[in-house]
Amino acid sequence: MNQTIREQFAMLRKRPGYTYLDSGASSLTPDSVVKVMDEYYLEYRANIHRGMYPDSEYASTQYENVRTIVANFFGCTPHEIFFTFGATHGLNMLAYGLEHIIEKDDVIVLSELEHHANIVPWQQVARRTGAILRVIPVDKETYELDGNFEKYIDEKVKIVSVAQVSNVLGTIQSITRLSQCAHSVGALMIVDASQSVAHMPSNVRELQCDFLVCSGHKMYGPTGTGIVYGSQEALEKLRPSMFGGDMIETVEFTESTWADIPYRFEAGTPNVGGIIGLGEAITYIQSIGWNAIEQHEKEMTEKLLSVISPYARIIGPSHSARRTGVVSFVIDQIHPHDIAGFLGERKVAIRAGHHCAMPLMRSCDLMQGTARATVGIYTTEEDVMHLDSALKELQTTFG
Amino acid sequence: MYTHEHELDSIYKEYILDLYRNPKNKKKIDSPTHVSTKRNASCGDELTVYLVIVDGIITEVGFDGIGCAISQASASLLTEHIKGMSYEDVRKITEEEMLKLLGIEIGLTRTKCALLAYHSCMNALNSN
Ligand SMILES: Cc1ncc(COP(=O)(O)O)c(C=O)c1O
Numbered sequence: 001m002n003q004t005i006r007e008q009f010a011m012l013r014k015r016p017g018y019t020y021l022d023s024g025a026s027s028l029t030p031d032s033v034v035k036v037m038d039e040y041y042l043e044y045r046a047n048i049h050r051g052m053y054p055d056s057e058y059a060s061t062q063y064e065n066v067r068t069i070v071a072n073f074f075g076c077t078p079h080e081i082f083f084t085f086g087a088t089h090g091l092n093m094l095a096y097g098l099e100h101i102i103e104k105d106d107v108i109v110l111s112e113l114e115h116h117a118n119i120v121p122w123q124q125v126a127r128r129t130g131a132i133l134r135v136i137p138v139d140k141e142t143y144e145l146d147g148n149f150e151k152y153i154d155e156k157v158k159i160v161s162v163a164q165v166s167n168v169l170g171t172i173q174s175i176t177r178l179s180q181c182a183h184s185v186g187a188l189m190i191v192d193a194s195q196s197v198a199h200m201p202s203n204v205r206e207l208q209c210d211f212l213v214c215s216g217h218k219m220y221g222p223t224g225t226g227i228v229y230g231s232q233e234a235l236e237k238l239r240p241s242m243f244g245g246d247m248i249e250t251v252e253f254t255e256s257t258w259a260d261i262p263y264r265f266e267a268g269t270p271n272v273g274g275i276i277g278l279g280e281a282i283t284y285i286q287s288i289g290w291n292a293i294e295q296h297e298k299e300m301t302e303k304l305l306s307v308i309s310p311y312a313r314i315i316g317p318s319h320s321a322r323r324t325g326v327v328s329f330v331i332d333q334i335h336p337h338d339i340a341g342f343l344g345e346r347k348v349a350i351r352a353g354h355h356c357a358m359p360l361m362r363s364c365d366l367m368q369g370t371a372r373a374t375v376g377i378y379t380t381e382e383d384v385m386h387l388d389s390a391l392k393e394l395q396t397t398f399g
Numbered sequence: 400m401y402t403h404e405h406e407l408d409s410i411y412k413e414y415i416l417d418l419y420r421n422p423k424n425k426k427k428i429d430s431p432t433h434v435s436t437k438r439n440a441s442c443g444d445e446l447t448v449y450l451v452i453v454d455g456i457i458t459e460v461g462f463d464g465i466g467c468a469i470s471q472a473s474a475s476l477l478t479e480h481i482k483g484m485s486y487e488d489v490r491k492i493t494e495e496e497m498l499k500l501l502g503i504e505i506g507l508t509r510t511k512c513a514l515l516a517y518h519s520c521m522n523a524l525n526s527n
Contacts, residue, residue, distance in 0.1 A: 015403075335467035337442055337512065338411075345409050353441060367443035368465070397416060398468075 024374030066279030082262035084226035095121035096241035104130035165195035169316035170326035179208035221281035325375025424478035435522035474516035
């Protein structure tokens with residue numbers, strides 16, 4: 001399967017011997033996605049909405065069509081989807097747009113493994129409103145969240161916001177159970193799906209969440225694109241936080257009224273070319289199919305774990321159950337930056353650092369961060385063997 | 400057009416690795432006249448530079464801390480370089496000169512590592 005897939009990515013096709021294991025930070029982009037963006041820029045470049053000429057009409061249709069593709073992908077209706085410039089943008093919009101439901105001493109629940117993008121916006125909301133952040137801890141043996149959700153989610157809680165998959169540990173959180181727990185006290189459930197959308201199905205009805213946020217560039221789409229799902233009911237509660245053109249109905253100098261949901265959440269000219277590319281990226285994922293993706297990535301994750309284990313300590317589950325192909329590791333006496341730097345010189349691309357999860361690093365006593373290799377659909381056994389030989393060389397050189 | 404030429408040159412030269420394994424002046428000095436610690440939060444690195452300055456001359460120098468090969472090697476190179484120099488001359492060392500002393504082509508992301516010891520040292524000069 002993967003040799004054909006590698007053929008579909010110029011970055012891999014043109015550079016034999018290049019091993020890309022950093023899809024957790026950003027995935028590579030298949031030619032088909034670049035092609036539809038090229039078409040937009042080279043053949044029907046126009047702004048969307050209200051251009052009464054054919055190119056603008058066509059661009060609008062293509063853009064709106066992506067809303068349908070996304071809705072189908074997440075199992076919701078197109079009116080429950082709006083586009084952003086990335087997950088960080090989406091999470092900030094939720095934090096600003098829901099601030100009005102938070103009062104002093106209310107509680108916002110996060111987990112210990114969150115990315116800074118799902119911590120800092122809430123921390124700022126808490127600071128402005130006098131609310132409290134409460135954190136569900138991670139068990140340092142199993143790397144699972146404390147499953148006693150009821151202990152953290154009580155009547156004071158207004159919002160629960162948790163990552164479906166950890167970008168450090170690779171663990172998969174029990175989102176459906178968290179949603180049920182949040183709803184039992186009348187709180188809203190937000191899912192940061194940045195690390196899951198390209199690797200497992202994220203059906204919002206099954207997850208029972210109120211909002212789900214992700215970036216396009218980790219799902220084989222272009223940078224500068226993102227998606228927010230909000231249930232019809234949840235979007236009624238969300239207030240716009242970016243204002244300007246396209247999101248309004250009428251404007252006077254003293255006041256304005258908003259366009260319908262979801263358009264009121266898309267102020268200004270969106271990343272039209274990017275969103276068209278994102279639609280193609282989702283179509284690409286669907287053409288491969290979840291069965292094939294999950295099976296292949298599970299196999300690669302197992303291989304990755306077994307190749308890394310002899311050299312390093314895995315930070316995260318050392319088995320492939322209930323986890324994705326995000327594999328963090330540390331090696332005694334070798335700084336994660338040296339691991340990644342040395343491997344990079346051997347054409348193995350991995351990431352090193354705190355992965356925008358400083359609180360998790362601190363509580364795991366890993367202030368120098370970790371090295372992290374992540375699997376994508378194009379990862380092959382040769383990639384894993386390549387990593388193995390580079391790690392062996394690292395050990396000899398630094399040992 | 401982007402080329403991959405820059406990938407040919409390794410920053411992990413033998414002398415860098417050597418200094419990483421056998422650092423120079425890596426010792427805490429008990430009663431320094433000048434001392435400063437700098438942190439690089441993004442890599443968790445921490446480096447302290449200790450100086451003994453007598454009559455305007457650096458008579459003793461040491462560093463300790465944890466860090467990657469690049470920050471450790473640059474600390475060794477800098478401390479070797481400034482030993483015996485005058486306070487005034489050390490103050491005049493620029494970031495560019497520090498990078499030159501390190502002698503490897505360093506990318507944007509590793510520049511912070513390469514300059515950690517330098518910044519600790521400059522801070523130490525102002526610490527008394
Ligand atoms: C779990 C998680 N949340 C949020 C983000 C932020 O995504 P972006 O930088 O694309 O806005 C990332 C990506 O680094 C992530 O891994």
